[in-house]
Structure formats: C-alpha cells, structure tokens
Amino acid sequence: MDHPVLQSPPKPYTTTRIYLHWISALVILWATLSGFGVTLLPVHHPVRQWVESFNPQITTVFIPLFAWRLWLYLSASAEQSTGTRDLQKSIAKLTHTLIYLCVSGVLLTGVVMMNHPVLLLGIMPLPQLLHSVPALADVQQLHHLLCAMLAALVVLHLAAVVRHQLRGSSVLRRML
Numbered sequence: 054m055d056h057p058v059l060q061s062p063p064k065p066y067t068t069t070r071i072y073l074h075w076i077s078a079l080v081i082l083w084a085t086l087s088g089f090g091v092t093l094l095p096v097h098h099p100v101r102q103w104v105e106s107f108n109p110q111i112t113t114v115f116i117p118l119f120a121w122r123l124w125l126y127l128s129a130s131a132e133q134s135t136g137t138r139d140l141q142k143s144i145a146k147l148t149h150t151l152i153y154l155c156v157s158g159v160l161l162t163g164v165v166m167m168n169h170p171v172l173l174l175g176i177m178p179l180p181q182l183l184h185s186v187p188a189l190a191d192v193q194q195l196h197h198l199l200c201a202m203l204a205a206l207v208v209l210h211l212a213a214v215v216r217h218q219l220r221g222s223s224v225l226r227r228m229l
C-alpha cells in the first residue's frame with residue numbers, strides 16, 4: 054500500500070560533513086546573534102565585555118574545523134563538477150560558495166582586527182597582528198560588513214530549507 058511520504062533526495066553528505074555543518078551552524082549563529090546583540094548594550098556592560106572576550110576565542114578555535122570543512126566541500130565539488138545541474142541546484146551551489154567565502158573573510162578580518170593580544174582558552178597567547186589605528190578601523194569595518202552579508206546569506210539559506218520542507222522535498226533529512 055502506498056503511503057504519502059516526504060520525497061527525499063539522495064544523501065550527499067558524509068557523517069563528518071554533517072557533524073561539521075552543525076558545529077559550524079552553532080558557532081556562526083551564536084557569534085552573529087550575540088555579536089550584533091551586544092552592540093545594543095553600553096560598551097562597559099559586563100555581558101558585552103564577556104561576549105567580546107569569549108567570541109574571539111571560540112571563533113579562533115573554530116578556524117581549523119572550518120578549514121577542514123572547506124577542504125571537504127572543495128574536494129566534493131571537484132568530484133561532482135562533471136554532473137548535470139539545474140538552475141535551482143546552481144543557485145544552491147552559489148549560495149553555499151558565497152557562505153564559505155564570507156565565513157573565510159569574517160574569520161580572517163576577525164583575527165587581523167584584534168586591537169590587543171588575546172590569551173586563547175587561558176593558555177595560548179595570540180599576538181596583535183596590526184598596529185596602525187586607521188588600518189585597524191578599516192579591517193573592523195570590513196569585519197562588520199562581512200558579518201552582515203553572512204547573516205543575510207544565512208537567512209536566505211534557512212528560507213530555502215523551510216521552502217523545500219513546505220514543498221515536500223526534505224533537504225533537511227540530507228543533513229541529519
């Protein structure tokens with residue numbers, strides 16, 4: 054007997070990629086929401102100070118995980134590049150590539166824009182890389198711009214996932 058089930062496309066992601074996706078989603082959603090959220094608080098508010106000290110550490114720890122994820126994405130893309138592709142798949146691919154580019158830019162500018170040395174997890178010192186005040190201000194502006202672009206891409210990404218679910222194509226199952 055036929056049951057009306059959600060049509061589920063084939064699972065294209067390895068378990069490693071699935072874990073890395075959800076770790077990245079947690080870190081990026083937290084850093085974006087808390088990073089923008091604390092700008093509503095006064096500069097010396099203890100919560101703002103805690104977030105501004107905790108976030109650079111957690112996002113720096115995230116860099117090797119992101120590099121691993123990017124490498125897996127690029128390897129998989131190289132293997133799939135000969136397959137046929139419809140418009141919807143091309144748009145999804147473009148959005149994913151833009152997300153990777155934006156996250157790379159956000160991480161790079163984040164590390165470069167630190168205006169004081171940071172003690173990573175209380176053990177590993179990270180030096181201040183840039184000392185020129187105007188250059189620091191430029192990189193900070195770029196960090197904020199890239200964070201806003203990344204937030205817009207994430208909203209687009211989530212809207213696409215919800216839209217697929219509502220239309221009966223469970224892309225979420227590919228990532229679970």
Ligand code: HEM
Pocket residue numbers: 080081084085086087088089092105108109110112113115159160161162163164165167193196197200203
């Ligand atoms: C997952 C990557 C990251 C995301 C999503 C992210 C997100 C954000 C957001 C949303 C803000 C607030 C922007 C605003 O003021 O308008 C911010 C500020 C900041 N970020 Fe990041 N960030 C990331 C990585 C990093 C890294 C790797 C560092 C440094 C190692 C860093 C250092 C900072 C600092 C110091 C601020 C405060 C800047 C200020 O005082 O104006 N971020 N970040």
Ligand code: HEM
Pocket residue numbers: 070074077078079081082126145149150152153156207210211214224225226227228
């Ligand atoms: C709760 C939030 C999230 C949900 C429910 C979600 C869901 C999904 C799903 C279902 C896919 C598979 C799409 C497909 O194969 O067609 C996917 C892929 C992807 N997601 Fe998310 N996502 C979330 C958050 C994020 C965040 C915050 C980012 C990064 C900024 C992100 C980046 C990506 C990327 C780059 C892919 C492409 C596959 C890959 O390279 O691993 N996602 N997501």
